[in-house]
Amino acid sequence: MFLLGKSNKNYLLRGAFILINGGMILFLIDGFFWSVTTRALLYLAIVLMGIVFWLFYQRDVYKNRIKRPIDVTLKFSGLSFINLILTIIALLLILVWPPFRHGQIAYGILAILGWITALALGMTFKTLPFIVWNNHYKDLNGKGKIPLPKELYRGWLVRVQWWLYMAALYGLLAGLILHINIVLQLALISLVATSISYGINVLIILQHKTSFIHATTPAIKK
Template identity: 35%
Template structure:
């Protein structure tokens, strides 16, 4: 399966630009973590935490997803992308909005710069959603993957709109409830609505493809789709009216059921795979699923502690966010980058030479030793940073922060090696 859509001039440049910029954002994110590591804030509403969280969610996670969607939508939906130019407009609005927002949070200046950032980011998100829906309108196929992707875009737009309203609320205070109340809703629309829905939709197609799985039980995906969306809608409505309460446990239980069905689908894919040996990228994908499961299992405890107004509710909420962004999403992106990007480069550089000369394989285009450095540095980060945060031990946090800097620059270095690869074969 060719991961690049046909007859789309400039699409290669668009996709690899997203991979490169998101890699740079990952390196910046790691450096900011290192700066904060000597006195890491325990509350998720601290300026530094807000800056890092939004850099992780937008610059690291969302930006690379945008690029991957431009690559994968034509493949998943079996039609051409709606526009080749509009994605560049999305990027030109997204980047200044992103960096302005991160800077505004870092110095915590909720004025014109933060407001402009919110407007730019929301505009770019809406244009991205237009591209996705217009592309889907050209497709004649019906699948669970399509439902997940389209629904995730609706949640993304809602997340961006609410986030912008919250930015303006800093100055004009027009929202009817306190800011932390809306922050909880904003965060979960983004985490469960955008990231979870989109990642399930895409991974449910890619993982069996990479593993060459014979069994792909689509009914499990369909039930997962409805349970996750219904639970998220209930959380939004009841959470807005009453905040976290004992009924939230039922909502979380429904979410857990939906996630469990997705994990059962992935388990079936692994059990029926023809490709038995797991490489480092796939191992990281498995690790990301472990982090997702751990973070979701924390939710009932966080809800209970919040109802009891325990001080541990805030600490565990921060840990939950880190497991999501630095665990689940980071491990998944680091793994899948080196399953997709090498193939994209290979198609560009070598597909026309296939059968005409001896050519390298996609896995030969990056440095395996650098991938191993990235892998072990990331494992060290997870072990030291999360333990240090729970134990309030700054030494462990600093060691973890140094480890993620090594992992991030190893990742970025390998991406640059891929993007600067030269074809030396002459016919």
């Protein structure tokens, strides 16, 4: 939506909907009436295929986007898709490669901190500013000079948040896999700094004061 893109490949979206929901429903029915067995791998494969369909649909939307420059908030969304793919890879490694010692922890980090958190960090500054902006300026739009929704927060702070988040996420994964405590500690510090920068920007948005300059009517020359 925020890319202002459109895809005509609706079959990918329908396929994703059917496969993801179908796989989950089959898993629930099987587990309810019988027990969880190796058939769960089949249902997992169906869900993963649905996710692949969805990713291909998103790729087509991205290619056909109208809004060519990608701001930092949308980079968070793109990164969340990459982290989703890495989450799937981590899950497959857990299932097929027992020596993958810290696979479950890496899977959790990628799923929660990588996929879901990246979406939240980026989409907050697409939705919250508009909600606040609409509350302040819905009756003033067109009557004078008002700020844009993106002017309700500090763009430079979002860019700082981006780099801190990248350092935190992939630092945690690297420190976990390579068993380097100092990397883990630095990653945790970056994660705290990410939270602080995010919180400051959210407070700036929520504490926004209405800024309005009345439009002046130019004098009519006689």
